[in-house]
Amino acid sequence: MKKRITLLLVSLSATVMLAACGNGASGDGQTKLTLMSTATNKADQEIFKEVVSEFEEENPDIDIEDTYPTDGYEEMARVKMAANDMPDLFDTHGWSTTRYAEYTEDLSDMEWSENLDEAMADILTDETGKLNAYPINQALDGLTYNKNLLDEYGIEPPETFDEFMTALETVKEKSNGEVVPFWLGGSDKSQFGQYFDQFATPLLITSPSNSHGDALLDGSFDWSNYTYLPEKLEEMNDKGLLNKDAVTAQTTQVADLLAQNKVAFIMMSGSIGREVSELNPDVQLGTMPVPAIHEDDKPSWIGGERFTLAISKDSEYKEEAKKFIEYIAQPEVAKKFAEGTSLPDALTNVDADNYFADFYNQYEGTRIEPYFDRAYLPSGMWDPMGATGQELVSGAMTPEQVSKKMSEEYSRLVK
Structure with missing residues (x-):
C-alpha cells in the first residue's frame, strides 16, 4: 500500500482544513515524507531541491514532498502544532529546545551527533540530553x-x-x-x-x-x-x-x-x-x-541555528526520516549544503569552502x-x-x- 501524505499548502485556511487528514496509503509501496523548510531565497531552495532529488535517486522507495512557505512558515507551523500534525521533517529555525521540543524526536543516538560542533550542540540539546534537530548550517x-x-x-x-x-x-x-x-x-x-x-x-x-x-x-x-x-x-x-x-x-x-x-x-x-x-x-x-x-x-x-531538520515524534516514518538525515550528514553532502547556502557547516568532520570564508576568518x-x-x-x-x-x-x-x-x-x- 502506498502511503499518502497530507499536502502542505501555503494557504492557511487550506492547512487548517487538511490538518485533520491523516496519512493514507495507495498502491506502489513508496514511502512519502513531508519536509517543511524556512529557506526563502531561490538559491537556498535550489540546493535543498538538488539534495532531495539526489537522495530520492539513491532511495527510490522514498519520496520527499518538500515545501518552502517563506514568510508564512511560522503561522503554518503554529497551525500544524495546534493540530498535532507536524511534517515528518521540519525546520526549527532557532527554537529547537523551546517552541518545538515537545514535537521532536530525540536524535542523540545518531552517528553524526559525535561530530556536532560544540556550540551547536549546546543550542540544539536540552537539559535532559535530548538532541532536537540536525543543523544543516550555522548562522x-x-x-x-x-x-x-x-x-x-x-x-x-x-x-x-x-x-x-x-x-x-x-x-x-x-x-x-x-x-x-x-x-x-x-x-x-x-x-x-x-x-x-x-x-x-x-x-x-x-x-x-x-x-x-x-x-x-x-x-x-x-x-x-x-x-x-x-x-x-x-x-x-x-x-x-x-x-x-x-x-x-x-x-x-x-x-x-x-x-x-x-x-x-x-x-x-x-x-x-x-x-x-x-x-x-x-x-x-x-x-x-x-x-x-x-x-x-x-x-x-x-x-545560532539557521537551517535545521527535526523529525516529528509522531511521524509514522521515523526510520525513513532518519535515513534522510543520515544522508545529508555525510561529509560530502554536508559540505555541498554549507557551500550551497554560503554559511558555515555545523559538523567537525566537514571542511566547506564558504563564499564568505575570508571574511569570517x-x-x-x-x-x-x-x-x-x-x-x-x-x-x-x-x-x-x-x-x-x-x-x-x-x-x-x-x-x-x-x-x-x-x-x-x-x-x-x-x-
Whole structure:
C-alpha cells in the first residue's frame, strides 16, 4: 500500500482544513515524507531541491514532498502544532529546545551527533540530553555589503552605528543617488524584523552600560529604550538612504541589483554571495558583524541555528526520516549544503569552502550573540517586530507608536 501524505499548502485556511487528514496509503509501496523548510531565497531552495532529488535517486522507495512557505512558515507551523500534525521533517529555525521540543524526536543516538560542533550542540540539546534537530548550517548574521562599491568610495566596513549611517550617506553622495545605500525587501516583513532583531542586541544587551536583558526576561523592560531603532529607520527613510520601494520590494530582486552595483548594504547573508557571483563574477560581496551602538561596546555576530531538520515524534516514518538525515550528514553532502547556502557547516568532520570564508576568518574571535527575539522575547514577537517596520516606513506609525505596539504585544504574549 502506498502511503499518502497530507499536502502542505501555503494557504492557511487550506492547512487548517487538511490538518485533520491523516496519512493514507495507495498502491506502489513508496514511502512519502513531508519536509517543511524556512529557506526563502531561490538559491537556498535550489540546493535543498538538488539534495532531495539526489537522495530520492539513491532511495527510490522514498519520496520527499518538500515545501518552502517563506514568510508564512511560522503561522503554518503554529497551525500544524495546534493540530498535532507536524511534517515528518521540519525546520526549527532557532527554537529547537523551546517552541518545538515537545514535537521532536530525540536524535542523540545518531552517528553524526559525535561530530556536532560544540556550540551547536549546546543550542540544539536540552537539559535532559535530548538532541532536537540536525543543523544543516550555522548562522553568522551581520551586514552584507558590495565590496566593490565600498572600495570605490573609500568606505571601511563600519564598526559603529554612527559609522554605518555615515557610510550610507557617503554612498548616496558619491553615487549621485544612483546606488541604494541600504536595501530592504520589505514585502517580506522578516526583512524589517531582521533589522530590529539584529540591532536590538547592541542597543539593549551587549553594552555594559546599557544592558536590559534581565528586565526583558522579568517583564520590567521600559520599551521607550527600544525607540532608537525605529527612529533611525525613519531617519534612513526620510534621508533617502533606503530603497524607495522598501515596503513592497521582494527579496528575490536584490541579487540582480547587487550584480549591477546598484546596492551597497543589505541584511541578507548565506547564498546571496554565490547567487550574485553567478550573475556577475566581477562583483564581490563582503560580510561583517553587527556594528556597536554604544561607546563601551564592540561589534558582534548574531548567530545560532539557521537551517535545521527535526523529525516529528509522531511521524509514522521515523526510520525513513532518519535515513534522510543520515544522508545529508555525510561529509560530502554536508559540505555541498554549507557551500550551497554560503554559511558555515555545523559538523567537525566537514571542511566547506564558504563564499564568505575570508571574511569570517577576518573577524575570527568576534563574539557570537544569540538572536534577540529567541533569547529575550516571548514566542510570537517576530511577527509584530517585522510588521511595525512595514508600518513605520509606510508612514502609518511613528517611532514612539512602534515601541508602544511592541510593549503591548510583549505584555500579551508573555502571559
